[in-house]
Amino acid sequence: MKLAIIGGGAAGFFAAITAKENYPDADVVIFEKAHKVLSKVKVSGGGRCNVTNGCETIEELITAYPRGGRQLKKAFYTFSNFDTIKWFESRGVPLVTQSDNCVFPKSQDSQSIIDCFLRQCKKLGVRIETGKGVKNVIPQSDKLRINFRDDENNPQEFDKVIVTTGGSSNYTSFKWIEDLDHKIEMPIPSLFTFNIQNNPITELMGIVVENTLVSLQGTKIKSEGPLLITHWGMSGPAILKLSSFGARILNEINYSFNIQVNWTNEQNSEFVVEQLNAIVNQHPNKILSNIRPYNLSERLWLYLLKKSELPEQKKWCEIGKKGINKLANTLTNDTYSVKGKSTFREEFVTCGGVSLQSIDMNTMQSKTCKNLYFAGEVLDIDAITGGYNLQAAWTTGFIAGKLMD
Numbered sequence: 001m002k003l004a005i006i007g008g009g010a011a012g013f014f015a016a017i018t019a020k021e022n023y024p025d026a027d028v029v030i031f032e033k034a035h036k037v038l039s040k041v042k043v044s045g046g047g048r049c050n051v052t053n054g055c056e057t058i059e060e061l062i063t064a065y066p067r068g069g070r071q072l073k074k075a076f077y078t079f080s081n082f083d084t085i086k087w088f089e090s091r092g093v094p095l096v097t098q099s100d101n102c103v104f105p106k107s108q109d110s111q112s113i114i115d116c117f118l119r120q121c122k123k124l125g126v127r128i129e130t131g132k133g134v135k136n137v138i139p140q141s142d143k144l145r146i147n148f149r150d151d152e153n154n155p156q157e158f159d160k161v162i163v164t165t166g167g168s169s170n171y172t173s174f175k176w177i178e179d180l181d182h183k184i185e186m187p188i189p190s191l192f193t194f195n196i197q198n199n200p201i202t203e204l205m206g207i208v209v210e211n212t213l214v215s216l217q218g219t220k221i222k223s224e225g226p227l228l229i230t231h232w233g234m235s236g237p238a239i240l241k242l243s244s245f246g247a248r249i250l251n252e253i254n255y256s257f258n259i260q261v262n263w264t265n266e267q268n269s270e271f272v273v274e275q276l277n278a279i280v281n282q283h284p285n286k287i288l289s290n291i292r293p294y295n296l297s298e299r300l301w302l303y304l305l306k307k308s309e310l311p312e313q314k315k316w317c318e319i320g321k322k323g324i325n326k327l328a329n330t331l332t333n334d335t336y337s338v339k340g341k342s343t344f345r346e347e348f349v350t351c352g353g354v355s356l357q358s359i360d361m362n363t364m365q366s367k368t369c370k371n372l373y374f375a376g377e378v379l380d381i382d383a384i385t386g387g388y389n390l391q392a393a394w395t396t397g398f399i400a401g402k403l404m405d
Contacts, residue, residue, distance in 0.1 A: 008032030011376025018401025033133035049110030068381030187352030
């Protein structure tokens with residue numbers, strides 16, 4: 001059996017190694033259009049490679065995927081995050097799980113993951129050809145013919161092909177897949193930070209508020225977690241998660257929208273009013289600037305007082321019911337106008353790609369083209385940060401590599 005893998009990234013290598021382990025006599029080759037393989041793995045997780053996430057259950061795991069989570073549920077029972085950990089550790093890559101559940105190589109270096117893949121390919125006899133861009137795949141009776149971009153006169157025929165070309169913001173890169181009757185979801189950015197221009201909040205750059213709740217005004221989309229104030233606006237896990245779950249809506253409105261920040265993460269604003277009244281009762285003669293609720297940093301607290309039009313030298317007993325309500329509103333419903341986005345580090349994630357409606361998720365085989373399989377970010381699957389995007393690549397690559405009908 002001859003098998004071609006199109007794309008030398010995370011999913012491609014995982015699929016190739018799985019296939020060769022299951023079919024030792026198969027001729028397996030990875031075609032990569034660039035001159036280097038695994039370049040995205042190299043820079044992922046700030047160069048440390050966040051291999052997966054250590055969350056305890058599959059129910060919890062699927063909540064990290066704005067698109068594809070429900071469809072991946074069964075797939076994760078076949079190959080879970082714990083299977084990923086076992087896979088790498090049994091092949092000589094010790095891993096560590098951080099307090100935030102992100103899993104990294106013990107070496108804290110993505111090269112450990114790359115070396116592991118190259119070692120496995122060498123040991124198993126998987127061939128790797130770089131500088132080989134694929135133009136298209138054409139079904140030929142019971143074979144699949146691959147035409148190459150720079151070598152059009154020398155097409156090659158294979159029994160089975162796995163497509164692992166990764167995510168792309170360019171719709172045209174999916175054209176040849178669409179020509180084989182697959183539905184393509186429009187690719188758009190999925191992980192990004194928010195630009196908030198000409199707003200005094202940006203003067204507080206560098207401040208992290210650990211426990212916030214951020215909502216997209218006019219929708220039910222919200223996320224919680226740490227928020228980082230930057231010189232251009234807002235970032236941090238809460239913002240990135242919101243960008244991921246709101247990706248399609250935000251693209252439609254051209255990244256011009258309002259967010260509501262709850263600095264207390266207390267859902268019930270009445271409870272916040274009670275907390276502020278308790279301060280009034282306990283410390284009536286203390287000045288506002290001296291007592292900061294919810295462990296807010298001094299700079300942020302002074303900023304929020306100013307925004308609530310409350311002088312910082314005023315005593316708590318002097319602000320009255322109106323002042324308490326105003327302050328509670330600023331703490332729980334602080335609105336900002338966002339105009340535009342910025343890419344998060346070098347980790348460019350798109351949503352969109354090959355629609356999961358076109359794929360048999362039990363096998364990763366195309367529903368319209370026999371013996372053609374898909375895995376990784378080429379599919380319309382994407383996740384928040386924390387090792388989840390790579391986990392989807394390992395799981396779909398593993399299932400595709402089994403080459404089941």
